[in-house]
Amino acid sequence: MKKPELLAPAGDLSRAKTAVRYGADAVYIGGRRFSLRSRASNFTLDDIREACAYAKDFGANIHVTVNMIPHDEDLEGLQEYLRDLEKAGVKAIIAASPAVMAVCRECAPSLEIHCSTQMSVTNTEAVRFLKKNMKIDRVVLARECTMDQIRRITAECGIETEAFIHGGMCVNYSGRCTLSNRMTLRDANRGGCAQSCRWQYSLYAGEDKVSDMLFTMGSKDLCACASLYDMMEAGVSSLKIEGRMKTEFYIASVVSTYRRMIDEVAETGTRPSGERLTYYMHEFARTMNRQSWGGFVQEKADASSLIWHNMSNADVNHDFLAKVVKYQPETGTAWIESRNYFEAGEEAEVLTPGRENRSFAMTFIRNEKGEYQDVSRHPMALLEVPVPFEVGAEDLIRRK
Ligand code: SF4
Structure with a gap:
């Protein structure tokens, strides 16, 4: 069975390095221009160069989103930008506009072109058209495809397919939504989505308020790990995680x-x-702060796929306790930088790239002055805790 690429998101250089260290085969990032989610993207060209060099050391690749729906005035500087990406060592751009694809083919021919999910490709004819006319190398299939459709397109079109397996969903067709434009004057297709579908609304029948309860229109998040085997069996080339924020x-x-x-x-x-x-689902559930569903690959998009009531179970996740700064084998302790509240005696787990999580008890917490503390209350505090095995700098510690 062919191993697909695991494609992860990153909103900045540090997160791109984290994704690579923890096993991503490729990371997609956005530059400061021409990208959707422009608010998530703070990669300068220097950052992009560094991300490419770092990824290369791990045998991984960097893809850059150039996926805004450009108006004429947005295209200025595109050629130069694409040439810079090519020189930086970027493997592919993710594009949603034929204009961007055409310019790329002409001025940066070694960049692969991946057709963005913003183009809502859901059928074989569309893929053949894009392959023939836009010379794309890969199609990122619409999240709205069923498993049978993914299977058929992958088998029949002779082109790499990429499918979303995890992360946020649009309640409208991705990139075909103007809720945000209309309600906030922020263009979702030029990187400014205000996620208006997730706001809370009162429901009226005529003049009458139906209930005091507030409603949202947002979709549950996607977690299609139960379809991972099917996607691999179908020959999907890349499994994509959403979430540059x-x-x-x-x-x-x-x-x-x-x-x-x-x-x-x-x-x-x-x-x-x-x-x-069940084990994997449990692991994913630990990171989620919204309800999830299996997506169009597994289920029907009926009312149960929406988060329609007041904020649902949205909550902030407090599992991330600290990041390792350095390990001291001579004392069997690690210096860690705290992120959330925890108590001395708590059971914790270390997430080390490339190995199973390891558990230990933080039997004591000591601060920089050598004083013992019952709890860690302040984020970013430098603390010393006992760890009975070697851990690496930048390993993450979470609540068990
Ligand atoms: S408002 Fe909601 S549905 Fe529309 S683009 Fe934004 S996230 Fe997607």
Whole structure:
């Protein structure tokens, strides 16, 4: 069974490095221009160069989103930008406009062109058209495709396919939504989506308010790990995680879990057992702060796929306790930088790239002055805790 690329998001250089360290085969990032989610993208050209060099050392690649829907005035400087990306060592651009694709083919021919999900490709004819006329190298299929459609397009079109497996969903067709434009004057297709579908609304029938309850229109988040085997069997080339706004902890946790899952399926050639799937689902649930569903690949998009009531279970995740700064084998302790509240005696787990999580008890907490503390209350505090095995700088510690 062919191992697909595991493609992770990153909103800045540090998160791009985290994604690579935790097992992503490729990371997609956005530059300061020409990208959707422009508010998430703070990669300068220097950052992009550094990300490419870092990824190369791990045998990984960087893809850059050039996926805004450009108006004429937005195209200025595009040629130069694409040439710079090519020189920086970027493998592919993710584009949603034929204008961007045409310019890229002409001025930066060694860049692969991946047709963005913003083009809502859901059928074989559209793929053939784009392959023939826009010379695309890969199609990122619309999240609205069913498993059968993904299977058919992958089998029949002779081109790499990429499918979303995890992350946020638009309640409208991705990139075909103007809710944000109309309600906030922020253009979702030029990087400014205000996520208006997730706001809270009162519901009226005529003049009458139906209930005091507030409603949203947002979709549940996607978690299609139960379809991972099917996607690999179908020959999908790349499995994509959504979320360039997501935290380092989220990226490390989700990427390392999919890394293990893909490797396990490729090695055994079999569908994960119910027990393994439950384990993986549990791991993903630890990182989520919204309800999830299996997406169009697994389910029907009926009312149960929406978060329609007041904020649902949205909550902030406090599992990320600290990041390792350095390990001291002579004392069996690690200096860590705290992120959330924890107490002395708590059970914790270390997330180390490339290995199973390891548990330990933080039997004491000591601060920089050598004083013992019962709790860690302040984020970014430098603390010393006992760890009975070697851990690496930048490993993450979470609540067990
Ligand atoms: S408002 Fe909601 S549905 Fe529309 S583009 Fe933004 S996230 Fe997607």
